[in-house]
Amino acid sequence: MSENTITFEIDGVEVQGTAGQTIMQAADVAGIYIPRLCAFDGLEPFGSCRVCTVKVNGRFQSACTQPIAEGIIVENDSEELLELRRNLVDMLFVEGNHFCMFCEKSGNCELQALAYRLGIAAPKYPYMFPADRNVDATHKDVFIDHNRCILCARCVRASRDLDGKNVFQFVGRGPQKRIAVNSRARLVDTDLNVTDKAVEVCPVGAILTKHVGYSIPVGKRKYDHTPIGADIEANKK
Amino acid sequence: MTKEQENIMAKPKIATTSLAGCFGCHMSILDIDDRILELVELVDFDKSPINDIKEFTGECLVGLVEGGCANEENVRVLQDFRKHCKILISVGDCAINGGLPAMRNTISLQECLDEAYLNGPSTQNTSGKIPNDPEIPLLLDKVYPCHEVVKVDYHLPGCPPPADTIWEALVALLTNKPLDLPYELIKYD
Numbered sequence: 427m428s429e430n431t432i433t434f435e436i437d438g439v440e441v442q443g444t445a446g447q448t449i450m451q452a453a454d455v456a457g458i459y460i461p462r463l464c465a466f467d468g469l470e471p472f473g474s475c476r477v478c479t480v481k482v483n484g485r486f487q488s489a490c491t492q493p494i495a496e497g498i499i500v501e502n503d504s505e506e507l508l509e510l511r512r513n514l515v516d517m518l519f520v521e522g523n524h525f526c527m528f529c530e531k532s533g534n535c536e537l538q539a540l541a542y543r544l545g546i547a548a549p550k551y552p553y554m555f556p557a558d559r560n561v562d563a564t565h566k567d568v569f570i571d572h573n574r575c576i577l578c579a580r581c582v583r584a585s586r587d588l589d590g591k592n593v594f595q596f597v598g599r600g601p602q603k604r605i606a607v608n609s610r611a612r613l614v615d616t617d618l619n620v621t622d623k624a625v626e627v628c629p630v631g632a633i634l635t636k637h638v639g640y641s642i643p644v645g646k647r648k649y650d651h652t653p654i655g656a657d658i659e660a661n662k663k
Numbered sequence: 664m665t666k667e668q669e670n671i672m673a674k675p676k677i678a679t680t681s682l683a684g685c686f687g688c689h690m691s692i693l694d695i696d697d698r699i700l701e702l703v704e705l706v707d708f709d710k711s712p713i714n715d716i717k718e719f720t721g722e723c724l725v726g727l728v729e730g731g732c733a734n735e736e737n738v739r740v741l742q743d744f745r746k747h748c749k750i751l752i753s754v755g756d757c758a759i760n761g762g763l764p765a766m767r768n769t770i771s772l773q774e775c776l777d778e779a780y781l782n783g784p785s786t787q788n789t790s791g792k793i794p795n796d797p798e799i800p801l802l803l804d805k806v807y808p809c810h811e812v813v814k815v816d817y818h819l820p821g822c823p824p825p826a827d828t829i830w831e832a833l834v835a836l837l838t839n840k841p842l843d844l845p846y847e848l849i850k851y852d
Contacts (some may be wrong), residue, residue: 519760523769526851537689538851547723547818547849548759552811555761578757644852653846 427538434585436500439468449500450478454482459655464578465490465520466627470587472579474520477511479560496515508544516549523559523573524630530639531631533647537576539654553585553621565613567620567636575605575632585624593618601622603634675724675837678748679711682737683764683806687823688755689713693828702830705837710747719747725734725836726751727829728815731761732807736800744814751834752817754829756851758809759818765806772804777829820851 430445436458448471449505453460464475467598473491480489481501489502517538526532550617558573577596580603593616597606608616618624626632644650681689689712695702708714709723726748732738745751756762767775780786780793807817819828828848833841 525766526762529852532852542846542849545849546810547820548753548810548815553765553768553808554763555805557769559769572726597800602664624826651847 432482432494432496434494434496434498434500436504440498441567443494445494447494449480449482449487449492449494452494453500453502454658455661458502458661459658460489461543461643461655462490463576463629464580465541466580466584466629467644468588469580469583472583474576475514475578476574477508478516479507481507498588507648509533512544513550515544515546516551517548518552518576519528519549519645521556522575523555525573529574529631531574533642533644533650535649536629536654541651542649543653543655545639562607562613563636564615565636568633569635569636570605570607570613571631572604574630574631576630577603577605578629580629581606581633584627585618585622585643588623589619591617591622591624593622593624607654623663632652668705673680674705674707676709676711676721677706677711677712677725677727677833678719678723678744679713679770680740680744681712682728682731682740682758682809684755685735685758685763686712686729686756686828688727688729688799691755691821691826692829696826698830702833705834718780719743721747724750725833728752728758728809729754730757731764731809732803732812733764734802738803739822740814747790750816751809751813752816752819752832753809754819755824756820756822758815759820760808761806762822766804771839772802776802807808820849822852824848840844 429441432445433440433442436453441452441456443455450460450462450465451515460480462478462480464472465478471490473488476488478489479486482498511617515537520540526538531537534539545620549590561569561571563569571628575590581594582596585591593608594605595608596603625635679689679692683709709721710716710719726743729745732741753759757764757830761768776793780788781791819832822830825848828844831844832842832850
């Protein structure tokens, strides 16, 4: 063990990480899955979706932004936190227009998979059916459907930090907050390319590649048989 | 046998209906295949499109509702189901979140009617009027999930829910056992 090793506890299990890691990073290595939506391996932590909320020494913290520290007691898989995550996912479902039955992303969607994992049969909140969400299909290879956007900012961060392009950013505040396209109004006017990381990282069906819809049959999609997080749990020793 | 004994001996009753749905969920019910023979051992069917009984003949243990509420008739039928069924189950995405019919929820009702009867590219309506016969149920302002209209006890998502999901849920309810569906059987598509 180097002097950088930090020992702490998640749900009563001793976990070791290295200084500078977040709780989520250390948990991933240890094979403990902390649910998440806005966090993505290789992107700066953003801490907006709060789905990864854990309790650190009794206080709520987002596991994707909170660094590990010696001896902290982290609570992850408790009924209280599961209920909180269920509520957050519920709210994301009713806040947008999520029609899983015809969405191309269905079966590969992280929001949907999280709802499956959390055991949500129906949201407890009333559906809002917002009427102000448009679809921008001007680009020849990519379209963005704002009905399904959950404002996780993965595309914003990936375009800025990985693609070096700044194609996407947020405009507006509060309920009016939207993903917008850099400087101009239409996707076709940007330098977005279909191979950009910003296209790949969308957890839901908001940013999709054209011409390849429904290419994977039902039963063979990512989350048809395997719950989200199972890949991380496979790291468990 | 006294009337009371008959009541105790009688099989529980089940009712089904399709509101603003496509009957796909009913197809999925039929998709339990020969297990339907086991089902009729467990229950009697009351009001249902499967046996074409139009009105409730009495109290039911389970009501399966497909489809959401798009018009006033849907609401009346749903309220009738709530009144007659001890346990009400929303079956499928339309009952749970409005489903495809709820796509109109982002468009005003007037615009929908204008597009359908007046301005649509394939519309041929020489009267220039939107149908308004008292026989036609009035449309609601938007399509509502069932649990936003009455209390719903359970939800079986899916478009449609797999036959195995419906079967497992019904058998668990009827035999008073806890329902523990495997991961594969709860899906939204």
